[in-house]
Amino acid sequence: MGWLKLTLDLDSGSVEDVETVLEPFTPLSITVSDAADQPVLEPDPGATPLWRQCRLEALFDLALDVSALRHALLARGFAAADVDFLDDADWQNRWRQYAVDFCFADRLWLVPRDVPAPGEPALHLDPGLAFGSGSHPTTRLCLDWLARADLTGRSLLDYGCGSGVLALAALKLGAREVLAIDHDPQALLATQENAAYNALGPPESGAELSVGPPDALSDRTFDVVVANILANPLLELADVLTSALVPGGVLVMSGLLEAQADRVMRAYPSLSFSPVALEADEQGARWARLEGVRAV
Numbered sequence: 001m002g003w004l005k006l007t008l009d010l011d012s013g014s015v016e017d018v019e020t021v022l023e024p025f026t027p028l029s030i031t032v033s034d035a036a037d038q039p040v041l042e043p044d045p046g047a048t049p050l051w052r053q054c055r056l057e058a059l060f061d062l063a064l065d066v067s068a069l070r071h072a073l074l075a076r077g078f079a080a081a082d083v084d085f086l087d088d089a090d091w092q093n094r095w096r097q098y099a100v101d102f103c104f105a106d107r108l109w110l111v112p113r114d115v116p117a118p119g120e121p122a123l124h125l126d127p128g129l130a131f132g133s134g135s136h137p138t139t140r141l142c143l144d145w146l147a148r149a150d151l152t153g154r155s156l157l158d159y160g161c162g163s164g165v166l167a168l169a170a171l172k173l174g175a176r177e178v179l180a181i182d183h184d185p186q187a188l189l190a191t192q193e194n195a196a197y198n199a200l201g202p203p204e205s206g207a208e209l210s211v212g213p214p215d216a217l218s219d220r221t222f223d224v225v226v227a228n229i230l231a232n233p234l235l236e237l238a239d240v241l242t243s244a245l246v247p248g249g250v251l252v253m254s255g256l257l258e259a260q261a262d263r264v265m266r267a268y269p270s271l272s273f274s275p276v277a278l279e280a281d282e283q284g285a286r287w288a289r290l291e292g293v294r295a296v
Helices: 012-025 066-075 088-096 137-148 165-172 185-197 231-236 238-243 258-266
Strands: 002-011 029-034 053-060 082-087 102-104 108-112 122-125 155-159 177-181 208-212 222-228 245-257 271-273 277-280 286-294
Touching (some): 012 053, 066 082, 102 137, 122 185, 165 222, 231 258, 238 245
8 A cells, every 4th residue: 555745845834825725635644844954933832833944745545636736736826746656664664763662761661563562561652643752852751750650540641642652651550540632633543543552541451541632631630740742831831730730749741941941840839849850862952851749
């Protein structure tokens, strides 16, 4: 099996217009990435981060009328896009370059779906089209915290679940109830598919997994809340995330840089914070993990 892949470089202000043109042609997926090695500006909660110069890639069924699609793009003033054939092996290689084979805290293994785990517990992950392969320092920082914590019988909220890697890791580590929420439907789908592959969430698994949009949170409270999102959303969501904690509950936050840590912690005055944990990426940027306990 294979797909047709359309590639188009454009400025960020044109992304929505191009997506509107593509919609009648029923794209199977649309991804937007940086086309010019520029830093991404932090979006408001629920918004999509965009670079000034973007590369849009869309996958289509092989039955796509390529000529009609190109004509539709030209009619709206967009340059002719490249369209190539993408086979299964190409797609697997594209996501596997971000896949992780690693053991956190000598306890939790994270491996790609098609790789046997050297030990248990192990989470087999396919990030799909959602953020969260375990390769980014912020995800590793959160996974390391989860692997060191005693989650047995505890409830956990994963706010901004992406691929579901943190929510599912918590279930593997003994959490009894997990709510994974995200504003992106693709993230919810990826979380559900990864849960099914790992046999996590159904009644026979011994733990409960719920997946839904942010309004699924309602007024529920949890022993642990993890939020691996950007600094600005963490500031905007301070009241929401604090209210989701039981007294004595723990909030674990990442997705922010070391220089942003103090500002984020000040937005949570009812929490007592442990020393900041840090991990650098390949470019030398120092990412932070915050751990705060709500007063009893």
